[in-house]
Amino acid sequence: MRWNWISLFQLISVILLLVPDLIYAVKCGRExxxxxxxxxxxxxxxxxYGAMFFMIIYVGKERNFGFYSMDQFLVWGLGSEALxxxxxxxxxxxxxxxxxxxxxxxxxxxxxxxxHENVRRAAVLKAALAVLPSCLFLLCGITLQYLPLIISAxxxxxxxxxxxxxxxxxxxVRNIT
Numbered sequence: 819m820r821w822n823w824i825s826l827f828q829l830i831s832v833i834l835l836l837v838p839d840l841i842y843a844v845k846c847g848r849e850x851x852x853x854x855x856x857x858x859x860x861x862x863x864x865x866x867y868g869a870m871f872f873m874i875i876y877v878g879k880e881r882n883f884g885f886y887s888m889d890q891f892l893v894w895g896l897g898s899e900a901l902x903x904x905x906x907x908x909x910x911x912x913x914x915x916x917x918x919x920x921x922x923x924x925x926x927x928x929x930x931x932x933x934h935e936n937v938r939r940a941a942v943l944k945a946a947l948a949v950l951p952s953c954l955f956l957l958c959g960i961t962l963q964y965l966p967l968i969i970s971a972x973x974x975x976x977x978x979x980x981x982x983x984x985x986x987x988x989x990x991v992r993n994i995t
Contacts, residue, residue, distance in 0.1 A: 828873040828958060830839075834902050835951055838909035846916075852988035853981045862981045865973025869955035872967040882990035885961065894961035898954060906948040912943040942984060949975065 855861055885891040952975035959967030 824875055825873070831898055831902060831954065831958075832873050833869050835905065835954070838906060841914075842909075849985070851981070851985065853984040855980070855984065856983075858977055858980045860977075861973050862977025864971050865975070865977050866951070869952070869959075869967060872964065873934035873955060873958055874969050876964070877966060878964075886963070890961045894958060897961070899951055901954040901957065902994045905947070905954070908943055908946040908950065912940065912947065915940050932942060941990075944982055944986050945979075947973045948978045952978060 851859065885894065952971055955967060955971035955974055959965070959969075959971050
């Protein structure tokens with residue numbers, strides 16, 4: 819039995835992408851989606867879930883997961899590791915800025931009460947957390963020359979960036995007014 823239609827390495831990458839999200843969900847609860855644009859919400863979800871699916875599963879006839887050259891493999895491997903590391907570092911900094919205590923059970927503190935500088939830092943970190951997964955999806959799609967993953971990555975980048983920005987904007991306006 820051949821397993822070339824599934825990528826275990828990319829499954830591990832997807833799991834590593836989800837770990838900080840799960841920690842955040844457990845520690846801080848699920849945030850309400852404040853983005854009112856239904857089309858962008860659908861684009862975000864379809865792109866994000868589609869990209870995770872296509873990262874793991876190859877859907878096609880003749881070609882299996884794989885690389886045509888050692889250069890592609892190195893770009894994929896080193897680039898994926900760098901993007902995952904950057905994503906985890908951004909989450910660690912975000913947890914610190916937001917005052918999330920990972921092991922004590924304390925909820926996130928209100929970053930807005932801490933002043934303008936922390937709001938700006940948190941906004942930059944939110945942007946990084948929105949863009950880095952899409953960059954990983956896009957890198958994998960391009961190096962594997964896998965069109966469904968590339969399309970999903972672009973949709974994820976557009977949708978997730980837009981929805982994250984709208985949510986951030988609404989939360990800042992709510993807390994300032």
